[in-house]
Amino acid sequence: MKKPQNLRSSFSRALSLLSVVLLLVSCGSMEKSMKKGDAAWALGEYAEAAAQYKSAYTRCRQKDKKVRAHVAYKMGTAYRRYGNVARAVGAFRTAQRFGAEDSLTLFYLGEMLQKQGSYKAAAEAFEEFLNQNPKNKIARNYLHACQTAQQKKDAGSVYTVKLASGFNGARADFCPAYMGTEAKELYFTSTRNQALGEDVSGITAMKNGDIFVVRQDETGKWKAVEKIEGDLNSADDEGACSFSADGQTMYLTVCKTDPQYPRMAEIWTSKRSDAKWSKPSALKITGDTLSSYAHPAVSPDGKWLYFTSDMPGGQGGLDLWRVMIGGDHGMGALENLGADINTPGDECFPALRPDGELYFSSSGRDDSMGGLDLYRAREDSASHRWTVEHLPAPMNSFGDDFGITFEGLHNRGYFSSSRSTGGRGWDKIYEFSYPEVLQTVKGWVYEQDGYELPAAQVYMIGDDGTNEKFGVMPDGSFEKTLKPGVRYLFLATADEHLNLKNDLNVPNVEEEKQYVLQFPLPGMHIPVLVRNVFYEFDKADLTENSCEALDRLTKMLKENPNVTIELAAHCDFRGNDDYNLRLSQRRAESVVKYLTEHGIEPDRLTPKGYGEQMPKVVNKKLTETYAFLHEGDTLTIPYILKLTPEEQEICHALNRRTEFRVLRTTYGLFDEDGKLKADLNKKEEE
Missing domain, CATH: 2.60.40.1120 (Carboxypeptidase-like, regulatory domain)
Structure with a gap:
């Protein structure tokens, strides 16, 4: 009878030992997955990190609530970083259920609920977070946004927004950008199957993005989406582009794939030759290699490059910056757009309209409807302060709304949003319009x-x-x-x-x-032709047809009251030299007489007749009109006599001209003693 008892005891010990071994293996596997997740996170591969944290969570023991809360929290942060809102909400709720100690669980849960449009539940999470962190400005902004978002959604606006047809594929499509003011080509980023590269991104769990283009046909309808010609796209992640004013340079965001280094965003440039784009090269904005630079946007005058970065010196999170564009890709002065634009949250995806308005997206303001919201800003040219305005619904939604582009000065165009993708983080391109009489x-x-x-x-x-x-x-x-x-x-x-x-x-x-x-x-250092000044044949009298040209000259002189000029008249070489000299002098005096009769001070005008002494020197502009002329030629007698009769008449007409040149730019600025005149209002004594 003892033998069976010994067998049962031995079996129990073996079973217990097996349980311990399995537990140790499970714990070891969990720790291994956690380490893999942390390594992926450090490289910015958030989708891979989420997968590893999920694997670790499945190996957690039921009774280890603190461990489960910690792993669920890390899983939620990874889902949050790559935009999988629905899974992030689930993970943070799990962490909360198991008593997560980090109060950021509540903050992130509120943030994700807000991005789902669950404003009431989001507000409750933010309120609970603020009970523990009453001075957190971002949470207070988010709470206010949740309390007002539904009202903004219900109020709506006259904007019309609809999903763009013909652009969107099965995966993510975002950041549309018109090239040129004619708005005949639209570039955008996509992770569709046609994108280059075989690997699935560890950041997004999708293929790396490429830039695609769609063009209008003769009737203004969009044709099929095309791959970009040339060497622009690669197996790396390319997207969020902007163009120089002449359309010959593209600025784009590139994330290189390197398993040894974090996935840092950089701004690169590509040159256009015919219809092809060159292989891009990195643009060095600063010497800081540890920060990200993304979402380039060129100002309408081509002088500034706006972008987003997490470099030091900002307001917190991602900030908007701008840098002067120099020659040969050299970059000049760098400046942060300041607290009018930037917040402790994230500001990104800048876009500029031809009239100078700045559009961008922000997650840090108290009037947001959730996620990234679109804003419009205008800079005061005197104070350099910005006035910022939140775009109404339906332009903004509970999802991420960003990457806007306008059809020239029209209030219509495209932007991207995650509003209708079920929280999966797949952005789509939307079309918008605003009723206008432009x-x-x-x-x-x-x-x-x-x-x-x-x-x-x-x-x-x-x-x-x-x-x-x-x-x-x-x-x-x-x-x-x-x-x-x-x-x-x-x-x-x-x-x-x-x-x-x-x-x-x-x-x-x-x-x-x-x-x-x-x-x-008019230039200050070269003779300026006064066009369409006519005289009676062989006389100094002005014809009526000259009035319009001389009225323009009068207006210009009144607008530049400190300028004095020499008014010069010239003749062709036909006729007696002395006669031509006297005729041209009288003609110059006739012009001066007209100007003084119309309000110009006589001592600002010096009439001078040159006769045929100063023949016309051909400039580049004239060669574009007269192909037989060459830049730098002087229309002298020997030169003209070599030409055909028709060409000679053209040269005679060019030599017969009325010009002016600037003599001084200080007229009326100084008194008789040579001192600068002053007319300052004295301040009244208080």
Whole structure:
């Protein structure tokens, strides 16, 4: 009878030993998975980290509640980082149920519930978190956002938003970006199957993204999505792009795949040649190699590159920055956009409209509807302070709303959002529009008798309080929206050139219209042709057809009251030398007489007749009109006599001209003793 008892005892001991071994193996496997998860997290591969933490959680013992809470919390943070909201909510609820000690569990749970549109439950989580952390500004902002979000959603707006047809694939599609003001090509990022590379990203559990393009046909309809020609895309992660003003350079976000280093975002550039994009190269913004740089956006004048970064010196989280773009990819002054824009949360995905408005997404403001929300901002040119406005529903939602692009000055375009993907983190492209009757002005600033002035500045003042200063595009152009019933004044300026003003009265009529303004700025150091000044044949008398040109000259002189000029008249070589000299002098005096009769001080004007002594020197602009001329040629007698009769007549006409050149720019600035005049209002004594 003892033998069976011994057998049972031995079996029990063996079973207990096996349980211990299995427990040790289970614990060892859990710790191994946790280490793998931590390693993946350190590299920024959050999807892989979540998978390892989930594996570790399944190996946790039921009674180890603290361990289960800790592992669930880490699993939730990984889901949160790569945008799987639904699973993040589940993980944080599990951590909370098992008594997670870290109060961030409540914060993250509230954040994820908010991104699901569960505003009441999210508010409860934030309130409980604030009971333990009453000074946390972000949580207080989020709580306020939850308390007002439903009201904003119900209020809606006149914006129309719908899922874009033809762009979206089976996976994530986001960050649409028009190239050029004509808006005929739309670039966007996608993780669809056509993207290069075989690996699934450890960050998102999807393929790495590539940039694709869709183009309009002759009728304005979008054609099929195309792969980008050239060497732009690779097996790495490319996306979130922007373009230089001339469309020849693309700035894009690149995340390199390197198993030994964290997945840091960088900004790279690619050059366009014909229809192909070159292999991109890294853009060095600072010497900081430990921070991320992403989401590039080029300013309309091509002078600034806006981007997002977690580099030191910001307000917290991701901040918006801008850096001056130099030649040959050199970068100039760097500045943070400041507390008007940036918060302790994340600010990202900047986009700029042709009129200078900045759009971006933020997660740190108290008027958010959940996740990243879209905002509009305008910088005051004098104080450099920003005014920020939250876009209403349905532009914003409980999901992430970001990556907006506009069709020129129109209030329509595309953006990306995670609002309808069931919390899986798959972003889609949406189309939006706003009812509008668009009135715009298109302006061109260029050197008189020359080319565009890309460094010109324009001031725009309206009797409605508008007061802006902005740069022009590389081609010297600018485009601005106008308000009906407003009177505007535009002033164009450029170094080494005289200023020029234009008035524009916009009727109080609701109709679409584009006004065009020209700003031919006279240079200060070269003779400037006064076009369309005509004299009676063989006389010094001005014809009526000359009035318009001379009125423009009068206006320019009044707008530049400190300038004095020499008014020069020239003849062709036909006729007696002395006669031509006297005729040209009388003609110059006739022009001066007209100007003084129209309000210009006589001592600002010096008439000078040159006869045929100073033949015209051909500039580059003239060679574009007359192919037989070459830059630098002087239209002398020997030169002209070698030409055909028709070409000779053209050269005679070019030699017969009225010009002016600037003599001084200090007229009226100094008194008789050579001291600078002052007309300052003295402050009253208090």
